[in-house]
Amino acid sequence: MTPLEGGAHRSSSRGNRAPALDVQVKLAEIAVAIPGARIAAHSEIEVRRVIFDSRRAGPGDLFVAIHGANADGADFALAAINRGAVAIVSERELNIGVDVGQLVVPSARRALGEAASALLGYPSERLRLVGVTGTDGKTTTTHLIAAVLAADGRQVGRLSTVDIAIGDVVRPNPYGRTTPEASDLQEALRELVAAGVEDAVLEVSSHALALDRVSGCTFDAAVFTNLAPEHLDFHGTMEAYAEAKARLFGMLDSPTVKYWSRMGIVNADDPYSFTMIGASPVGIVSYGLDTPSDVMAVNLNLLPDRTQFKLVTPLGEWEIVSRLRGRHNVYNWLAAAALALGWNIDLERVAEAAEHTSAPPGRLQDIVCGQPFRVVVDFAHTPQALAATLGTLQGLGSGRLYLVFGMAGQRDARNRPEMGRLAADGTHFFIISTDDPIDEDPAEIADQIAIGAQVVGAQEDIDYAVELDRRLAIQTLLKRARPGDTVLLAGKGHEDRMLIGDRSVPWSDVQVASEILAELGFGP
Known part of the structure; x- marks a missing residue:
């Protein structure tokens, strides 16, 4: 079945009117929304909010006791009750000496989203x-899909790593992660509904899928960008990583009936698209540059300030001119065009969106202070992303390419040597610095990166340097740059904090680079 088959559907049996934000719902009603739930006590008690952090508990709350990697939420149930919680959801009946409502569920983590949704x-x-998932390109693809839907006249909301948008009102993502915890996500979606949003585009991480942060969500389209080695410290293998991503496609098999057909959208150039297709119970729209697909791009023209290509679809061809640079961003536009095709949106809307849409903050973001060389901030923090960004910048001019980057702690250390190799092969000189070391030694991280550079013949102080003071590293290369050169600051992108030990300290590559350029005499 294709996404366009099946005709119109009836609306959800729950009705179209959402309740007021200040609501109270009986525990028995919430239990109905959680498969396998058993009411252990006080089914008629009313709750006003669903929480998972006992420190946030207040009067009338339902506390969900999640068994995490480092602590068991059941140990904090009494603390939540002492702060006003009136009911508990847990995976076993708790004897805590207080008479409150209790739901026993197969999975407390999954129940968190289901209860909040109800x-x-x-x-x-x-x-x-x-929902948009994949290793790289999720944030940009989320923004581009939202732009296409808005160009079609829809009221659109967006939840991404970078920000939350309700129409033209945008605020930074306050959650500190790509996809919020399940109860926070449901509250964010409820805010969109209350604001009159019709379409929502959500960036979905593999952690969110594996940890059920999107439980309680009914998806209408799942988009897969690509898959490359990342988070293998968490998932273990590429196969398990792919299966986590594929859960999003499996969630398209929802009993809720809406007015439109559901569909999956996959990058046919990525071999892991077959895993997504295998998990999808609905039709697929494919896109690609190299593999025959439903939506393709030809005649690519990658320019310093824009990208041009011809969009080829079963419904015709369109000339696209985008402000976003690089071959990787062509893929992101193709994903948005595939969604437009599947939902019968006039593909002229894609061309309109491309003409007016800029990249999200921290994605190939130019820092312009009147200097005669290019300074670019990019979020590239995986080998695949760094390779794409370096490839794009190598084609922008004939000058030298410099790079400052590091790698975060508590991430898959197997990627560190590969990042060093890419830096050595793709730049004229680079500096290994600090990037969210958390509880790891930044010097040890730098040593692991340097190994990859040394394997391909790079020599310290000739081809690269190690400077753990990131500000000093940036300053060194900005002083070194000459007219026509490019300095790339990779890894932090839009972020405004640096995680060091148990501290979160202010840090912005954009701000620091701008300050240093001003110190060097550039700027207004």
Whole structure:
């Protein structure tokens, strides 16, 4: 079945009217939304909010006791009750000496989203919800899909690593992660519904899928960008990583009926697209540059300030001119065009969106202070992303290419030598510095990166340097740059904090680079 088959559908049986934000729902009603739930006590008690952090508990709350990697939420149930919680969800009946409502569930983590969704009136069922997953390109693809939907006249909301947008009102992502915890996500979706949003585009990480942060969501489209080695410290193998991503496609098999057909969208050039297709119970729209696909791009013209290509679809061809640079961003536009094709959106809307849409903050972001060389901030923090960014910048001019980057702690250390190799092969000189070391030694991380550079013949102080003071590293290369050169600051992108030990300290590559350029005499 293709996404366009099946005709119109009836609306959700829950109705179209969402409840007011200040609601109270009986525990028995919430239990209905959680498969396998058993009411152990006080089914008629009313709750007003679903929480998972006992420190946030207040009067009338439902506390979900999640068994985490480092602590068991059941140990904090009494603390939540002492702060006003009136009911508990847990995977076993708790004897805590206090008479409160209790739900026993197969998975507390999954129940968190299901309970919050029920309490808030099933917000995702009142939206046309798009989930975007993959290793790289999720944030940009999320923004581009939202732009296409807005160009089609829809009221659009967006939740990405970078920000939350309700129409033209944008605020930074406050959650500190790509996809919020399940109860926070449901509250965010409910906010979109209350604001009159029709379509929502959600960036979905593999952690969010593996840890059920999107439980309680009804997706109408799942988009797969690509898959490359990342988070293998968490998933273990590429196969397990792919299977986590594929859960998003499996969630398209929802009993909730809406007015439109559901669909999966995959990058046919990525071999892991077959894993997504295998998990999808609905039709697939494919896109690609090299593999025959439903949506393709030809005649690519990658310019310093824009990208041009011809969009080829079963419905015709369109000339696309985008402000976004690089071959990797062509893939992101193809994903957005594939969604437009599947939902019968006039593909002229894609061309309109491309003409007016800029890249998200921290994605190939130019820092312009009147200097005669290019300074670019990019979020590239994986080998695949760094390779794409370096490839794009290598084609922008004939000058030298410099790079400052590091790698975060508590991430898959197997990527560190590969990042060093890419830096050595793709730049004229680079500096290994600090990037969110958390509880690891930044010097040890730098040594692991340097190994990859040394394997391909790079020599310290000739081809690269190690400077753990990131500000000094940036300053060194900005002083070194000459007219026509490019300095890339990679890894931090839009972020405004540096995680060092148990501290979160202010840090912005954009701000620091701008300050140093001003110190060097550039700027207004």
